[in-house]
Amino acid sequence: MLQVFDTHAHYDDGRFDEDRDTLLASMPENGVQLILNPGCNPETSRKAISYAEHYSFVYAAVGYHPENIEGVSDEQIADGLKEIEEMAKRPKVKAIGEIGLDYYWCKDPGERRRQQEVFRAQMRMAGRCGLPVIIHDREAHLDSLTIVEQYPKVRSVFHCYSGSAEFAKQLLALGCMISFTGVITFKNSKKAREAIEVIPMERLMIETDAPYMAPEPYRGKRNSSLYVHRMAETIAEIKGITPEEAARVTLENGKRFFGID
Incomplete structure (x- = not known):
């Protein structure tokens, strides 16, 4: 059984309301050593x-997702960021996230600038807290890159990589660091596979982004950390290594990035 680290899963989602505790309790016996929510x-x-x-x-991890600032006043966001920074002091908080930019639905230039402002505020927060960041980047590659460049001391992982x-x-x-979801198991995942080929193993992490994007052969079902082994197996296939090695390296990468002993 592969021993894996699901570095990104949303168990606060309503789709887990009926069996959240039972599901989470089952993870260690199924080889899921660690989960980052x-x-x-x-x-959330x-x-x-x-x-x-x-x-x-x-x-x-604690943070303000770019989609979650829509319809929220500047004052509410400011108050929320203060609360998030206080929460970041808790011992089991290991990152600021999920933060970043999402231009898929957001076409208004003013709203995009607002996303950028909140992103920068949380990059500064991460610097103050000494924590890494989990970055959401959807159809905003250039702006995301530009902002990350401005904070060279803040360690970043681009989650659910789509570039x-x-x-x-x-x-x-x-x-x-760069993290991949179940998308890499899909037949049309040529771009993701090409990216994995050029990324050294020591810079890769794996995730489910549960409950979204379940990998093959579970596509269309509710995703959970029980399926994160499929990403290790797929990376192993692409890299020409064993699934055990892919699981071991990505587990160690995640522990090192998030500062987990």
Whole structure:
């Protein structure tokens, strides 16, 4: 059985309400050694901390996701960021995240600038807290890269990576980690596979982004950390190594990045 680290899963999602505790309790016996649950706003960040404090193998990140600032006043965001920074002091909080930019739905230039401002505020927060960041980058590669470049002392992982091999090389030059979801198991995942080919093993992490994007052969089902082994197996296939080696290296990469003993 592979021993794996799911570095990004949203157990605060309502799709886990019926069996969250039973599911999480089953993880160690299924080879899931560690889980990192990021927050997307103050409420989900609080929930992430509650799971981390209940389960020894679960850790939390706290942050404001770019989609979650839509319709929220500047004053509310400012108050939320203060609360997030206070939560970041809790022992089981290991990152600021999920933060970043999402231009897929956001077409208004003013709203995009607002996303950038909140992103920068949280990069500064991470610097003050001495924590790494988990970056959401959807159709905003250039702006995400530009902002990350401005904070060279803040360690970053680009989660649910969707960019090209060339963009991956740019991120690697900045010292970033890159994390992949079940998308890499899909038949049309040529771009992701090309990116994995150029990323050294020591810079790779794996995740489910549960409950979204379940890998093959579970595509279409609710995703969970029980399926994260499929990402290790797929990376092993692409890299020409054993699944055990892919699982071991990505587990150690995640522990090192998040500062987990």
